[in-house]
Amino acid sequence: MRIDVLTVLPGLFDCFLKEGVIGKAISSGKVEVKVHNIRDFTTDKHRVVDDVPYGGGPGMVLKPEPIFRAYDELTKEGEKPYVLLTEPWGEKFNQEMAVELSKKPRLMIICGRYEGVDERVKSLVDREVSIGDYVLTGGELPAMVIMDAVLRLIPGVLGNLESLRADSFSDRGLLGYPNYTRPAEFRGMKVPEVLLSGHHKKIESWRKEQSLRKTLERRPEIIENLKRKGLLTKEELE
Numbered sequence: 001m002r003i004d005v006l007t008v009l010p011g012l013f014d015c016f017l018k019e020g021v022i023g024k025a026i027s028s029g030k031v032e033v034k035v036h037n038i039r040d041f042t043t044d045k046h047r048v049v050d051d052v053p054y055g056g057g058p059g060m061v062l063k064p065e066p067i068f069r070a071y072d073e074l075t076k077e078g079e080k081p082y083v084l085l086t087e088p089w090g091e092k093f094n095q096e097m098a099v100e101l102s103k104k105p106r107l108m109i110i111c112g113r114y115e116g117v118d119e120r121v122k123s124l125v126d127r128e129v130s131i132g133d134y135v136l137t138g139g140e141l142p143a144m145v146i147m148d149a150v151l152r153l154i155p156g157v158l159g160n161l162e163s164l165r166a167d168s169f170s171d172r173g174l175l176g177y178p179n180y181t182r183p184a185e186f187r188g189m190k191v192p193e194v195l196l197s198g199h200h201k202k203i204e205s206w207r208k209e210q211s212l213r214k215t216l217e218r219r220p221e222i223i224e225n226l227k228r229k230g231l232l233t234k235e236e237l238e
């Protein structure tokens with residue numbers, strides 16, 4: 001997968017693209033992420049990317065020209081990207097969307113700043129995406145959240161062990177099961193016996209039951225949604 005990011009603050013992505021699972025996936029060539037400074041697509045001496053809003057009002061708006069120039073330049077060759085715009089009021093990002101986006105060969109993520117992008121930029125956009133009902137100072141952190149959730153789903157990115165994990169839980173949006181590691185008892189708190197039993201079938205069913213129970217308690221709407229879609233097995237429904 002290739003992702004192109006358009007932003008006026010490219011430096012925000014430096015650590016994100018170097019460290020951890022994502023950093024390894026990029027350095028190993030499993031995925032390609034290119035961050036582009038919108039300012040590099042201006043044509044004036046002062047490299048202006050924003051301007052005052054028509055009709056008045058506070059703040060500045062990202063101009064359409066530099067963004068369109070970047071889009072035209074970056075889509076001259078290769079597959080057309082599926083274009084995302086991060087917005088506070090976009091479609092809510094979730095695991096289902098992450099799975100869908102992970103199947104696209106190429107993505108482009110446009111990051112807003114200031115009061116947002118000129119409305120005409122949205123003619124380039126396939127999906128306006130929100131990571132939650134709160135307003136940030138820009139679209140870069142949402143872009144990193146989306147990239148993190150999407151890129152970890154690309155085959156080979158999580159490595160062999162992790163990819164065998166029961167991701168069918170998180171891929172269905174179920175909450176995770178409790179995790180423990182040594183010591184078996186810590187400050188009087190013991191690890192559940194089943195996890196020490198070495199009985200893999202029992203451990204698997206305990207984990208599934210814990211995940212379903214936690215989801216039912218904290219996010220019952222996820223269970224209802226899976227039921228409606230027929231994505232819960234008979235035994236999971238019991």
Ligand SMILES: Nc1cc(-c2ccc3cc[nH]c3c2)n[nH]1
Nearest residue numbers: 087088112113131132136138139
């Ligand atoms: N989910 C979410 C997205 C945003 C966001 C996205 C773009 C801009 C541009 C200026 N402020 C922004 C905030 N906040 N919260």
